[in-house]
Every structure is written in structure tokens, then in C-alpha cells.
Amino acid sequence: MKSKPGPLFLEQRAYRRRRMADAARVLPVLGAILFSVPLLWGQDGSGAALTTKVMLYLFVIWGLLVGLSAVISRKLREEETRSADNQTQSKTGV
Amino acid sequence: MAPLNVLVLVCLTYVAFLFVVAFAADHAARRGRGMWLRSPIIYTLSLSIYCTAWTFYGAVGFAARSGLEFATIYLGPTLVMIGWWWTLRKMVRVGRSQRVTSIADLISSRYGKSNTLAVCVTLLAVIGTTPYIALQLQSVTLSFATFAASDPTSAELPDQQSTALWVALGLTLFTILFGTRNLDANERHHGVVIAIALEAVVKLFALLAVGVFVVWGLAGGISETIARIDASPIMHWEVSGGRWVGLTMLSAAAFLCLPRMFQVMVVENENEDDLRTAAWAFPGYLMLMSLFVVPIAAIGLQTMPAGVNPDLFVLTLPLHAGRDGLAILSFIGGFSSATSMVIVAAIALSTMVSNHVVMPLWLWAKGGTAVMSGDVRHVALMARRLSIGGIVFLGYLYFRVSGGGESLAAIGLVSFAGVAQFLPALMGGLFWRAANRTGAISGLGVGFVVWMYSMFLPSFGTSSILPQHIFDHGLFGLDWLRPYALFGAEGMDPLVHAVMWSVLLNTAVFICVSLLTFPRPVERLQGAQFVNVFRHSSTATGWSGDLARSEDLMIMSQRIIGSRQAQALFSGAAQCQGLAGYLPEPTPDFLLELERELSGSVGTATAHAMISQIVGGATVSVEDLLAVADETAQIMEYSSRLEAKTQEQARTARQLRAANQKLTQLSVQKDSFLSQISHELRTPMTSIRAFSEILRDTGGLSPEEQAKYSTIIHDEAVRLTRLLDDLLDLSVLENGQVVMNTQTGRLADLLDRTIAAAGGGEADSLEIKRDRDKEDVVLTTDLDRLAQVFINLIANARKYCDAETPCLSISTKQDGAELKIDFVDNGSGIATDQQSVIFEKFAQIGATKAGGAGLGLAICREIMTRLGGDISYLPGQSGGAFRVTLPASVVSSPADETM
Numbered sequence A: 001m002k003s004k005p006g007p008l009f010l011e012q013r014a015y016r017r018r019r020m021a022d023a024a025r026v027l028p029v030l031g032a033i034l035f036s037v038p039l040l041w042g043q044d045g046s047g048a049a050l051t052t053k054v055m056l057y058l059f060v061i062w063g064l065l066v067g068l069s070a071v072i073s074r075k076l077r078e079e080e081t082r083s084a085d086n087q088t089q090s091k092t093g094v
Numbered sequence B: 001m002a003p004l005n006v007l008v009l010v011c012l013t014y015v016a017f018l019f020v021v022a023f024a025a026d027h028a029a030r031r032g033r034g035m036w037l038r039s040p041i042i043y044t045l046s047l048s049i050y051c052t053a054w055t056f057y058g059a060v061g062f063a064a065r066s067g068l069e070f071a072t073i074y075l076g077p078t079l080v081m082i083g084w085w086w087t088l089r090k091m092v093r094v095g096r097s098q099r100v101t102s103i104a105d106l107i108s109s110r111y112g113k114s115n116t117l118a119v120c121v122t123l124l125a126v127i128g129t130t131p132y133i134a135l136q137l138q139s140v141t142l143s144f145a146t147f148a149a150s151d152p153t154s155a156e157l158p159d160q161q162s163t164a165l166w167v168a169l170g171l172t173l174f175t176i177l178f179g180t181r182n183l184d185a186n187e188r189h190h191g192v193v194i195a196i197a198l199e200a201v202v203k204l205f206a207l208l209a210v211g212v213f214v215v216w217g218l219a220g221g222i223s224e225t226i227a228r229i230d231a232s233p234i235m236h237w238e239v240s241g242g243r244w245v246g247l248t249m250l251s252a253a254a255f256l257c258l259p260r261m262f263q264v265m266v267v268e269n270e271n272e273d274d275l276r277t278a279a280w281a282f283p284g285y286l287m288l289m290s291l292f293v294v295p296i297a298a299i300g301l302q303t304m305p306a307g308v309n310p311d312l313f314v315l316t317l318p319l320h321a322g323r324d325g326l327a328i329l330s331f332i333g334g335f336s337s338a339t340s341m342v343i344v345a346a347i348a349l350s351t352m353v354s355n356h357v358v359m360p361l362w363l364w365a366k367g368g369t370a371v372m373s374g375d376v377r378h379v380a381l382m383a384r385r386l387s388i389g390g391i392v393f394l395g396y397l398y399f400r401v402s403g404g405g406e407s408l409a410a411i412g413l414v415s416f417a418g419v420a421q422f423l424p425a426l427m428g429g430l431f432w433r434a435a436n437r438t439g440a441i442s443g444l445g446v447g448f449v450v451w452m453y454s455m456f457l458p459s460f461g462t463s464s465i466l467p468q469h470i471f472d473h474g475l476f477g478l479d480w481l482r483p484y485a486l487f488g489a490e491g492m493d494p495l496v497h498a499v500m501w502s503v504l505l506n507t508a509v510f511i512c513v514s515l516l517t518f519p520r521p522v523e524r525l526q527g528a529q530f531v532n533v534f535r536h537s538s539t540a541t542g543w544s545g546d547l548a549r550s551e552d553l554m555i556m557s558q559r560i561i562g563s564r565q566a567q568a569l570f571s572g573a574a575q576c577q578g579l580a581g582y583l584p585e586p587t588p589d590f591l592l593e594l595e596r597e598l599s600g601s602v603g604t605a606t607a608h609a610m611i612s613q614i615v616g617g618a619t620v621s622v623e624d625l626l627a628v629a630d631e632t633a634q635i636m637e638y639s640s641r642l643e644a645k646t647q648e649q650a651r652t653a654r655q656l657r658a659a660n661q662k663l664t665q666l667s668v669q670k671d672s673f674l675s676q677i678s679h680e681l682r683t684p685m686t687s688i689r690a691f692s693e694i695l696r697d698t699g700g701l702s703p704e705e706q707a708k709y710s711t712i713i714h715d716e717a718v719r720l721t722r723l724l725d726d727l728l729d730l731s732v733l734e735n736g737q738v739v740m741n742t743q744t745g746r747l748a749d750l751l752d753r754t755i756a757a758a759g760g761g762e763a764d765s766l767e768i769k770r771d772r773d774k775e776d777v778v779l780t781t782d783l784d785r786l787a788q789v790f791i792n793l794i795a796n797a798r799k800y801c802d803a804e805t806p807c808l809s810i811s812t813k814q815d816g817a818e819l820k821i822d823f824v825d826n827g828s829g830i831a832t833d834q835q836s837v838i839f840e841k842f843a844q845i846g847a848t849k850a851g852g853a854g855l856g857l858a859i860c861r862e863i864m865t866r867l868g869g870d871i872s873y874l875p876g877q878s879g880g881a882f883r884v885t886l887p888a889s890v891v892s893s894p895a896d897e898t899m
Helices: A012-040 A051-092 B004-030 B041-050 B051-084 B086-098 B103-110 B115-150 B160-179 B191-221 B221-231 B241-257 B261-265 B273-293 B293-304 B310-320 B326-365 B374-400 B408-431 B437-456 B466-474 B494-516 B522-529 B551-562 B563-576 B588-602 B604-615 B622-697 B705-737 B747-759 B785-802 B856-866 B894-898
Strands: B744-746 B766-770 B779-780 B807-815 B818-827 B868-874 B881-886
Touching: A012 B785, A051 B051, A051 B273, A051 B563, A051 B785, B004 B115, B004 B160, B004 B191, B004 B326, B041 B103, B041 B261, B041 B273, B041 B326, B051 B086, B051 B191, B051 B273, B051 B293, B051 B310, B051 B408, B086 B261, B086 B408, B086 B522, B086 B779, B103 B115, B103 B261, B103 B326, B103 B408, B103 B522, B103 B604, B115 B160, B115 B261, B115 B310, B115 B326, B115 B374, B115 B408, B115 B881, B160 B191, B160 B273, B160 B326, B191 B221, B191 B293, B191 B310, B191 B326, B191 B785, B221 B261, B221 B293, B241 B261, B241 B408, B241 B494, B241 B779, B261 B326, B273 B293, B326 B374, B326 B437, B326 B604, B408 B437, B408 B494, B408 B522, B466 B588, B466 B766, B551 B563, B551 B588, B551 B604, B563 B588, B588 B604, B588 B744, B622 B705, B705 B779, B705 B856, B744 B747, B744 B785, B747 B779, B747 B785, B779 B785, B785 B818, B785 B856, B785 B881, B856 B868
Parallel strands: B766 B807
Antiparallel strands: B744 B779, B807 B818, B818 B881, B868 B881
């Protein structure tokens, strides 16, 4: 069961959809990295970072991720429905 | 202070309200209304059962003890949710396409529908979840006790145990009422889901209200709050990297593996698109839930007297400030969190227990046959109800035995680590085709043992099971087997230590064993379907249905999915196969569909086992599959050959029918010819006899009379001769004994001669149109014979043209080298069914209009064949039309002649 090699170049819409899927895949990795950043801040004794600052940072990142996720999943849906439309059109159309 | 009675009243009212909402939603859903029940928002809110009472109360306690570390419990699920494209999308698709009923079902289904594996997962899930249920009961009890303690009017504290018991009973009732309405676990529990969604809103609102009150009411604004956090004991960011990363990963793993999360996320999912909304909305929900946790913790630590349990700050802070209303709201929030978790966990676990433990046991006890007396449906439902009761009771028992530990969060994390052991088998199953059953069981077993030894048992502290000397010197005195320092890993955080070793060893064993062992064919098939679920959502397991008895299957499925549904399913399948009645052929496709349908009610493994009992051949070997494929190929080839043969036969039959029709017509013609010919022969013979008798017997005839009678006799004899000549002519032509007398002449001259000869004395009755220019061709052939044909055609037109003013047009055209001469009259022509027989001998149209004996056209055809040409009837003209075709060899232009 060898998978057939896909076309070398995709049309622009399919290309966009794949890049959006890539973005959806990258997002959690980005989130994990950003959430780990506070670990690099000083932690020992009096030089430790303040809880409030870390908290602020965390919630800003959190909100950012929520926003990005919303944008990406919406874009993904748009691209998908559009490409589905195109497919049916190209099937039925002459 | 809030009187306890008011609290109880509010609480009961809230519960009653939940019942009503759940009932209404169920009702609406069953009536087909309530599309909004399926909206992605409801789905997202139902996911919030992740936030239990542990979150509602415990997060603040967690924050009060270790600062921002509490956030890891939410960061893990956030990362999983925004990474839905990786795992959740696949999990939901697999769950829907395989009609999975629980996480145990998913894992067992992936690894060859193995019930052993399902039982392992179920046991681990029950062990992992029971403390969690106890935790919820405890939180409700504690919060209730807090209220009671602050109420001066209550004479004595209510008994904690009895509170927990009442809560447990109420929850069991609710869960049984709304969670076991339908046997099909795949069907969405609309009532439960809507109640959970409602509780999600209530708990978020309550926590936000308390947060707003603390920040703006107690602290006096955002900047003041920040200042007070900075002055609190948790002012510094002192989180160990190991715990931060470890806890985040643990909560992410638990989010995927918790049976209750799997229930709402996969089993209750109605539309895959809902995930897109949940992908951002649920992280948003989690963010809001944790927004005020640190402020509440910090201000609680400062405001409340030392010794107050920080887990209950959410409740005690408003109470302390005299805000009874807010306190009651907060209590309801905590109550909501606890109840929704218990309900869903009980549904999820009861499905697993009844499908993978009770039902197989019951089947086995009944003698191991699926065709037995009794209604399996009731048994399954009863099993599920009893399981719900049993699970909640187990939780209650754990609560009583443990006596209610101080720290809520600790139990939660133990539970998380327990279910996280499913992760390797789950992820391996979804992404790695080579993962197999033996590997999954071994990995799960190792992970379970390590988790028990390094985390679950130590969580009870030193006890008879795990005495102090084991903590100090390890099992059997082996130093490297100390529960908190396995393999010499000293100085690690116990939680991170346990999670690391259990998951690591679990994964390692799972991978190694999978690499070393060989999967069974069913596992390989299922593996391909799970891993490549997006490539082919349809399935292809090879049930070979030769031995299956449809009736037995029908009897069995009626007991499981109900008679009406089963009958509908069976008759639908029978119709698809083109059979009447209720019993379809047990084709592999049908068996597969049936198995999937049944698995929605009793789980994959049980459904598989039941069908295999009836069908026989529980295992599918590669040879079987090859045989099936081979057979299919043969059948396909055979059927295509059959099809070709059928077409050929149909063609032959058509030809035979045509031939038969012609024969019948010929027979009729022959009959009519015979009567005609005898009539034709008889009439002249009669006159000849009569007049010859007159001449012989009558004396004294005048010479005129004698001459007249003799002429009549002569004429009749001539007529007879002509008839016999015709017959002779035809037979000679047919036998090929004729000798052609080739001459050369112009067509126009020939036609002139012919018309004159055929015209006789009545030339004016038929008008003849000609085109003399085109007739100027020279023919080299037997012109006398050709003239005979033309005469015949003209005479026919004269005889049969039924127009008022008969007209015959003779047109000539040279088409290529062939010469075509058309004779078209303006009569009614010849009917289609007669056209094919007019050239046959003895053919006479309508057998009327006395004349020839029906030999003319037959003779014409024979002549034309001899001349190398053809004569045919030309349909679709203004009337009767004949075309005489002469070949190129006989035709030459007039110029040739002159040269």
C-alpha cells in the first residue's frame, strides 16, 4: 500500500489550507514554549520574579493563544468549505 | 450569617431546577426540536466538567500553597485544545466512525477488539476515578460544614457522613434518570449535557463574582490587589522547572485520557465541527476560571485567620465579609462543579463497567451463547444502572475510609497520573500502526504497577500495605526500589518522580513489546483504520457470513437494540440486498454494520464476541481475507462473464423471434398462395371444360358461336400457360440455370419500350413522370430481363396505386458508379410489417385485387440478383417506392458508346 505521490505544486487555495493546518499544528508548540519562558526568569531568593508579573505575562499569552486559535480555526473552516465548494463545482461543471 | 435552612432550600431548589432543565432538554430532543442543544457552545460548555470542585475550591488552595503553579492544571488542557488538529480531531473522527462508547472501548477496539484490554483499562479507570469522586463528595460536605459552622442558629453541626450520603444518593438518582435513558451510549444524553452546560455557566459566574468581589470589594481595585499580592506569602515566582513542565504535561495527558473527558469530548460529540469552536472557546473558559485564583488566594491568606483551610477561601471570604448571598452563590458554584463531574464520571465508568465487565460475565454465566432466553436490553440497562450506583457508592466508601484528607489537590493529581497511563496506548493506537495488543497490555500493566507503588499507595501515608521501612529501604530491602526514589532517582519531587517513571516505563515497554511481537490480523486491520482514519473512514473487516444464521442474529439484536429498531435495521438491509421480508443475507457488509450498531449499545468487544458466537469464526486470518478477496475477484469475473452471455442470449432470442415471425408470415403466404393458385388454376380450367363440353355435346352451333367459345378456351389456356411460365421462370432463375443475353442500349429507350409494353390499352389511367436528361446512360446487360423488372414495377403501380389520380415518377440518379432508378407512386404504399415479405415468393399484399399470383416481385429480385444489382423497397416516400440498383460494371456514359 504505497501512497501515491501528490502533485508537486498545489493551486493557491489548497496551498493556503495546508499552511493553515500547519499553523494549527504549530500553535500548541508555540504555546508550550511561551508558557515555559517564565522558568528562565530568576527564581532564587530575593531576586525572584514577582508573582504578579508572571501572572500578567501568563494571562497575556493565554489570551493571545485563544485569539490565534480562534482566527486559525475560522480560517481553516473557510478554506475547507470553499475548497469543498470548488470541488463540487469542478465535478459538476464543464 | 446565613441560616443553614436557607442554604438547604436554595440547594434543593437548584437541584430541582436542574432536573427540570434536563427533563425539558431530553423531551425537546426526543421530539426532534431543540437544535440549539447541539450548538458548539453547548459542546464547549460541556467540556468544562474538566473543572471540578477541585478547580473551584482546590485551585485557590493550590495557589495559596504554591503560588502560580496551580495554572499548570489549566495550561495542559489549553495546549491540547489549541492543538486539536493533532490529536482531538483524529480521536473524535475515530470515535464517531467506530461508534466508540468509552475510552476503554476505543483502546480495546483499536487493539483487535480485545476484551482483556478493555477490562484492564476499565479497572484502572475505576481505581483512578473513585478517589476523585470521593473528592467531590468531600468538597460538598466541607463547604456545607463551613456554612453550618458559621451559622449560630444551628444547634449542632450536621453529620458530615450523612451529608455525603445524601449527596451521593441524589447524584445517583439524577445520573440513572438521565444517563441511562437509552441503551445506545452513542446517543447524546441531551438532558445530562444541557444540565452540565448550565452548571458550567453557574460555576464560572460564581467564581467570577467572588473574584470581582475580592478584587474590587475587599482589596479596593486592581492596583491595590497587585500591591497586596506583592506583599503576600506567595509574592515570589518560586516554581521548580520540573514541576511546572511535569504538571503541564500531566494535566494535558489527563485531559485526553480521563474517562469523563472522553465521554463529553468524543462520545457525546455530535458534530466534528464543534471542535473548531471549542478549540478557542474552551481555553478561554479555562483562562477566565483561573483569572481570579491568585488574588483570592493572596487576599484570603492575608485576611483570614491562620489555620483556616485555604481550599475553602472562595466560600469563607464572602462569609467572613458578611456577604451571605455571594457565599450562597459560591456554594452553588462549588456544588455545580462537584455534581457535574460525578454525573459524567459515573456515566462514563458505568458504560465501561457494564460493557466490558458485567455483560461478558453475564454472557459467560449464561453458558456462553448469545442466543439465549431473556432480554439482553434490560440486562444491559440494569447493569449500567447498578454500575452507576456501585461507582458512586465506591466513591462514598473511599471518602468514609480515607476520612477526608486535608488537601484536595493531592488526590486530584494522583488520579490524573493514574489515567495518564492510558496515554501511550491511546496515542500509539492513533498514530502508530505497528502498536499491538500485547504491547498495550504490557505497557499499561507496567505503568499501573509503578503508579500504584510510587504514587497511589504512598498517598495513604505509611500504612499496613506500605509500611515505613519500605519508604526508607525499598521493597525487599532493595535500595533502588524505594517508592520515592526509584532506580536511585533521589531528591526529585515525588509527583514528578512518579509520573516520570510510570509513563516512561509504560511507553518503553509498550514500544519494545510492540516491536518484538506480531499483531493478529484483526489488530492490523483496526490499526490501519485508526491510523488512516482520514484516508478511509469506511471499514473493511472480513466477517465471513456463510455460517451465520440471520434469524439468530435477528433474535439477538432484538434483545440488544430493541425489536423495532432491529427489525428496521434488518428489513432495511434486506431491501438493500433486494430481498423481501426481514431476513437479509449475512453478507460481510451487513454483519459489519450490525456489529457497529450493536457496539453502540454494548461496546465493541462484546458486540464482536456476540456476533462471532453466532457467525462462528471469531478470528479473521490473513488467509481468510485473501480467500475472501480471491473469491470476490472470481465472483466478479464470473458475473461479468454471465452478463456477457446474457446479452448474447438476448440477441439470439431477438433474432429467433424475428425469424419466427417471418416464418409464420411465410406460412400464411404459402397457404394463401395455395388457395390462390388453385383458384387461379381452377377458374380457367372450369371455363375450358365447360366450353369444350358445349362444343362437343351441343349440335347446331353457328360458326360465330363456335369461334367465340373456342376463343374463350384459347384465352383461358393462354392464361394458364402464363401462370405456369411464371412459376417455371422463377424456379429457373432460382436454380441459376438461366442464360443471360447481354445487350447494349440506352436506359431512356428501354423505359420507353417498357412503358409502352406495360401500358396496354389503358395508358391514360396512370400518369408517368420521367426525367429524360438523367436517363441518358448506356447499359450493357440483359436488357430483356431488366425490362421484365420495369414492366413488373409499372404494372404493380397500375394495379395497386390507390390514389384518385395515380401517378408514378421514375427518377434516375447516378450515385458513385451505381445507377439507381426509383419508382415512386402516390398511393398509400406498403405497410411496415409487409415490407419484409413482399419480395418473397407468393407474397400478395392484402390478398385482394386479383391479379398476379404474387410471383412478380420475387422474380424481379431474382433477376436483379442475376444482373449483379438489387431491388429494394424504399420506405418513407410519398407512396409505394421501389429502388432498382444497377452495378457500375453495366453502366457507361453515352460518350463511351460513340467512341
